[in-house]
Amino acid sequence: MRVKKHITLCVHLFTLDFLRSTSATVYGNVGELSTTVFDFIVIGGGTAGAVVANRLTERLDFEVLVLEAGPTNDGVLDSMVPAFPVKLFNTAYDWNYTAIIPGMAGVDTRSSNYPRGHILGGCSSHNAMYYTRGSADDYNATVTGDAGWSWEYMLPYMLKNEKWSPPADMHNTSNEFDPSVHGFSGMVFTSLPGFPQPSDDMVLAVSKQLPNDFPFLLDMNSGRPLGLGWYQGTIGNGTRSSSATAYLSETFTARKNLHIVLNTKVTRVHPTSEVDIPRFNTVEISGSSTRLIATKELILSAGAIGTPQILMNSGVGDHQELQSLGIQTVVNLPSVGKNFTDQPYVIISFSVSSNNTLDNLANNATLQAEALAQWELTRTGPYVNGGPNQISWSRLPMDSSILKEFGDPSAGPNTPHIELTPQTGRIFLPNLPNRHFISTGIQIVTPASRGTVSLNMTDPLGDPVINLGFFTAGFDLPAMREGIRLAQKLFSAPIWKGYIIERFSPPENTTTDEGLDAYIRSTTFSSLHAVGTAAMSSEDADYGVVNPDLLVKSTTGLRIVDASVLPFITCGHTQAPVYAIAERASDLIKEDWK
Ligand SMILES: Cc1cc2nc3c(=O)[nH]c(=O)nc-3n(C[C@H](O)[C@H](O)[C@H](O)COP(=O)(O)OP(=O)(O)OC[C@H]3O[C@@H](n4cnc5c(N)ncnc54)[C@H](O)[C@@H]3O)c2cc1C
Ligand SMILES: *[C@@H]1O[C@H](CO)[C@@H](O)[C@H](O)[C@H]1NC(C)=O
Ligand SMILES: *[C@@H]1O[C@H](CO)[C@@H](O)[C@H](O)[C@H]1NC(C)=O
Ligand SMILES: *[C@@H]1O[C@H](CO)[C@@H](O)[C@H](O)[C@H]1NC(C)=O
Ligand SMILES: *[C@@H]1O[C@H](CO)[C@@H](O)[C@H](O)[C@H]1NC(C)=O
Ligand SMILES: *[C@@H]1O[C@H](CO)[C@@H](O)[C@H](O)[C@H]1NC(C)=O
Ligand SMILES: *[C@@H]1O[C@H](CO)[C@@H](O)[C@H](O)[C@H]1NC(C)=O
Ligand SMILES: *[C@@H]1O[C@H](CO)[C@@H](O)[C@H](O)[C@H]1NC(C)=O
Ligand SMILES: *[C@@H]1O[C@H](CO)[C@@H](O)[C@H](O)[C@H]1NC(C)=O
Ligand SMILES: *[C@@H]1O[C@H](CO)[C@@H](O)[C@H](O)[C@H]1NC(C)=O
Numbered sequence: 001m002r003v004k005k006h007i008t009l010c011v012h013l014f015t016l017d018f019l020r021s022t023s024a025t026v027y028g029n030v031g032e033l034s035t036t037v038f039d040f041i042v043i044g045g046g047t048a049g050a051v052v053a054n055r056l057t058e059r060l061d062f063e064v065l066v067l068e069a070g071p072t073n074d075g076v077l078d079s080m081v082p083a084f085p086v087k088l089f090n091t092a093y094d095w096n097y098t099a100i101i102p103g104m105a106g107v108d109t110r111s112s113n114y115p116r117g118h119i120l121g122g123c124s125s126h127n128a129m130y131y132t133r134g135s136a137d138d139y140n141a142t143v144t145g146d147a148g149w150s151w152e153y154m155l156p157y158m159l160k161n162e163k164w165s166p167p168a169d170m171h172n173t174s175n176e177f178d179p180s181v182h183g184f185s186g187m188v189f190t191s192l193p194g195f196p197q198p199s200d201d202m203v204l205a206v207s208k209q210l211p212n213d214f215p216f217l218l219d220m221n222s223g224r225p226l227g228l229g230w231y232q233g234t235i236g237n238g239t240r241s242s243s244a245t246a247y248l249s250e251t252f253t254a255r256k257n258l259h260i261v262l263n264t265k266v267t268r269v270h271p272t273s274e275v276d277i278p279r280f281n282t283v284e285i286s287g288s289s290t291r292l293i294a295t296k297e298l299i300l301s302a303g304a305i306g307t308p309q310i311l312m313n314s315g316v317g318d319h320q321e322l323q324s325l326g327i328q329t330v331v332n333l334p335s336v337g338k339n340f341t342d343q344p345y346v347i348i349s350f351s352v353s354s355n356n357t358l359d360n361l362a363n364n365a366t367l368q369a370e371a372l373a374q375w376e377l378t379r380t381g382p383y384v385n386g387g388p389n390q391i392s393w394s395r396l397p398m399d400s401s402i403l404k405e406f407g408d409p410s411a412g413p414n415t416p417h418i419e420l421t422p423q424t425g426r427i428f429l430p431n432l433p434n435r436h437f438i439s440t441g442i443q444i445v446t447p448a449s450r451g452t453v454s455l456n457m458t459d460p461l462g463d464p465v466i467n468l469g470f471f472t473a474g475f476d477l478p479a480m481r482e483g484i485r486l487a488q489k490l491f492s493a494p495i496w497k498g499y500i501i502e503r504f505s506p507p508e509n510t511t512t513d514e515g516l517d518a519y520i521r522s523t524t525f526s527s528l529h530a531v532g533t534a535a536m537s538s539e540d541a542d543y544g545v546v547n548p549d550l551l552v553k554s555t556t557g558l559r560i561v562d563a564s565v566l567p568f569i570t571c572g573h574t575q576a577p578v579y580a581i582a583e584r585a586s587d588l589i590k591e592d593w594k
Pocket of ligand 8: 366
């Protein structure tokens with residue numbers, strides 16, 4: 001019988017003093033474990049890892065160990081203002097990666113911060129909470145040959161993950177979503193925006209005034225996300241709902257067969273012996289000689305950056321690359337770390353005549369203190385919104401010369417290429433006191449470009465080298481240019497007359513393709529939606545890293561469950577697909593070990 005320790009730690013993360021310390025039944029280091037042998041070891045207690053840990057421990061005869069690199073999150077998750085994920089960036093809860101954005105004509109290669117959650121819940125603990133499943137086409141594109149990944153089969157797993165709940169302000173939500181496509185008794189809270197934004201009525205009016213380009217969309221999670229509708233977020237009762245708060249709440253961490261160890265960075269996984277088909281069962285961790293053994297399976301859930309790094313350091317990757325690093329190849333799988341996909345993101349903004357914009361909140365410390373006090377007291381107010389209150393999803397027109405020239409990278413005709421996220425204020429840009437703006441994020445959600453995650457030649461166990469590969473394929477740059485023109489069109493609807501003064505960024509006189517391209521190239525950053533670095537492919541494919549059952553090809557005992565298995569990026573934000581994949585994966589594992 002193992003005894004769990006109660007760790008209490010008061011974290012002073014922000015200058016805010018409302019953090020409270022709580023206790024959770026988790027270990028601070030592997031030395032506290034009373035055994036080194038488990039049925040399953042889950043590497044990474046992030047978005048997917050927490051789901052797998054929860055579902056496997058429903059079986060009381062499975063002893064499950066979760067190894068998480070991040071420190072204790074006691075108090076942090078409960079007290080984090082939903083609107084402020086950036087408060088966790090560059091703290092002990094962030095991996096602090098940097099990523100390379102390749103140079104292009106006239107613009108040098110540059111590097112950009114690339115935050116990843118270093119905390120239970122992983123990126124779901126600090127993301128922007130957008131809840132978007134992608135399109136039915138994304139799931140139905142049968143690249144793996146397994147119908148189990150199709151929309152119809154995956155929908156129950158989406159519902160199992162989801163607990164739809166009222167918005168923080170309890171407003172009447174009729175005509176803002178379609179209840180028939182949601183789960184009401186799952187794990188992660190989802191809801192509509194819980195506080196009105198000054199632009200709500202105007203953005204919604206666009207769908208009436210320009211219905212051809214921006215038709216009203218009742219629900220973007222129905223499998224056909226084309227049109228303009230209400231944002232849905234992973235938030236309940238005005239509080240962030242993450243993989244950690246939902247799947248690793250105290251109800252579940254109290255399970256006797258679930259063991260969670262924090263502050264534990266996995267460096268490698270090893271097979272038992274040199275046999276034809278290596279059977280992985282051993283985990284090596286940083287700074288300790290302790291070896292941990294899984295008698296049934298190792299489950300890699302370290303995310304699209306961590307998972308390929310652990311694989312390559314373990315000798316699973318491209319033979320030639322491994323050789324050049326002096327790493328002995330255990331399995332030659334050249335796709336590890338390749339086909340990295342993420343969505344490029346650009347912001348444009350317009351100055352406006354109104355002074356009722358989110359710039360006030362961004363610039364006024366008194367308003368911020370009021371908003372914070374309101375949130376602390378009642379979990380309501382402006383700080384419950386994670387992003388825009390509406391999102392618009394569009395396809396390039398059928399006769400678009402871009403599609404003719406470069407082909408269609410989307411999974412099908414019900415899949416958008418472009419996402420617009422309009423809201424007042426400057427979004428992530430620096431504030432300009434006494435000025436007022438409306439802005440929109442523009443994301444190419446079906447990029448054709450691919451990047452890589454590779455080991456640092458001089459320090460393979462240090463931060464991996466992340467190359468975002470943005471705009472290396474022909475489709476993406478002209479598509480982004482069209483995205484800017486589409487946003488321009490959205491803000492040219494009659495409703496904005498007298499409200500919008502002029503385009504501020506890029507300036508009005510930036511009209512040519514060349515001008516827009518220069519703006520795109522110098523301002524693009526990442527949507528932080530990394531996928532594809534340990535991709536799923538059909539069993540007979542000559543590429544890919546895992547089979548449709550998520551077991552690593554040419555091995556036994558090693559499964560991957562996280563965003564790295566996505567064979568291409570879904571046409572939206574990636575947490576909902578990751579949750580659904582993890583729910584199905586848990587069933588696949590249970591089925592194999594009945
Ligand atoms: C800042 C940000 C904002 C985002 N916004 C949104 C959004 O609004 N909506 C949306 O849908 N998606 C969003 N995403 C993307 C989404 O959150 C991710 O796609 C998803 O959470 C990834 O889940 P995962 O399980 O694959 O990886 P993660 O959640 O990253 O989990 C990996 C876990 O493994 C741990 N780990 C890694 N390496 C090791 C190691 N060597 N040893 C031990 N543990 C390790 C990590 O600490 C982490 O806990 C955002 C991402 C970021 C970073
Ligand atoms: C990230 O950076 C912060 C600030 O420099 C630091 O305190 C933290 O330890 C870093 N995170 C990791 C995982 O090293
Ligand atoms: C998905 O594919 C299945 C099988 O081909 C098909 O029956 C179904 O109609 C498709 N669903 C959608 C929403 O396209
Ligand atoms: C919510 O709004 C709808 C449509 O406007 C209306 O029919 C319904 O009665 C309202 N519900 C409540 C509880 O007020
Ligand atoms: C949210 O509020 C509802 C109703 O007040 C309650 O039933 C639920 O448990 C709350 N959820 C959380 C996470 O506090
Ligand atoms: C990348 O994915 C494509 C399919 O989308 C595949 O044809 C190609 O072989 C993959 N490349 C690698 C290196 O895995
Ligand atoms: C906003 O504008 C209104 C009317 O134009 C004015 O009365 C008010 O003082 C302004 N508020 C601020 C904060 O500037
Ligand atoms: C900041 O907000 C407070 C509270 O609403 C208001 O009284 C004050 O005038 C604002 N300050 C500025 C500079 O707008
Ligand atoms: C590789 O690691 C070394 C040592 O930490 C560092 O100086 C270098 O910048 C890294 N290289 C890349 C490409 O990140
Ligand atoms: C556009 O206008 C800005 C001033 O708003 C000016 O600095 C810039 O040179 C102009 N660019 C072009 C291409 O005319």
